[in-house]
Amino acid sequence: MNIYWWGVLVLVVSVLVGAQQSPVPVEQEPHHHLVLKNDSVLVVRVKLLPGESTLFHTHLYDRMTVDLSDATITRQKPGEPESGPETAKVGRVVALESNGPFTHLVHNAGKATFEALDVEVLHRPTQAAGPAAGKVEAENPSARAYKWTLAPGATSAMHTHERPYLIISTSPLVLKMTDPEGKSFTHEVKAGDIHWVDAKVTHSLANEGTTAGQIVEIELK
Secondary structure, eight states: OOHHHHHHHHHHHHHHHHHHHSOEEGGGSTTEEEEEEOSSEEEEEEEEOTTOBOOOEEEOSOEEEEEOSOEEEEEEOTTSOOOOOEEEOTTOEEEEOOSSOEEEEEEEOSSSOEEEEEEEESSOOSSOOOOOSSOOSEEOSSEEEEEEEEOTTOBOOOEEEOSOEEEEESSOEEEEEEOTTSOEEEEEEOTTOEEEEOSOEEEEEEEOSSSOEEEEEEEEO
16 A cells, blocks of 8 residues: 555545544434423433443533433543443432533443433523422532332331432332322323423322332422
8 A cells, every 4th residue: 555545545544433432422322312391300211231332422411311220320520541340230310510511431241231210400590499398309500309218018208209210229119199189190101201390390109009109300490
């Protein structure tokens, strides 16, 4: 191969590598699937088979991740080595604070499929947060997360959401929600199902099924 064609080949390879490493917005990353987007939140569901990696992608806002599977993952920032293994676990909630654009990729380093929901809060609050609805599982400047693990027949404490919030089921569940007047609604939900509520709500959560279930509520501050 003469020096001209060698130079062309090097240039093409360089362009391809650069293109592969150019970060994309999180909602455009192929393994992240848009579930919900409104004026308050952006919710994507990520799924990686064993050995798969995302592209480098960028997060812009405070966010929370909720694991939907037990898996082993690693992370990597541009120009840095891959991190050590991290254990994902069904129902784990991680609150992350944004200090500017954050770019990374995620690699499924284990033998099980990795699934998680990523909830990005598009606006930080301009006023002080109100009272918490229950025990806080995780929080950042934009939101709080509560986790309710319910045995068959169990009911959570009655609690009030003063702000809009997202209900996430991390397991299959026959969920019964009851207000202070005793009015109830029952829904059969699957792992990863979500429901956005843009209103003040007081309710309890009950497991009407025969197996243990878990609900995560992410409430805006």
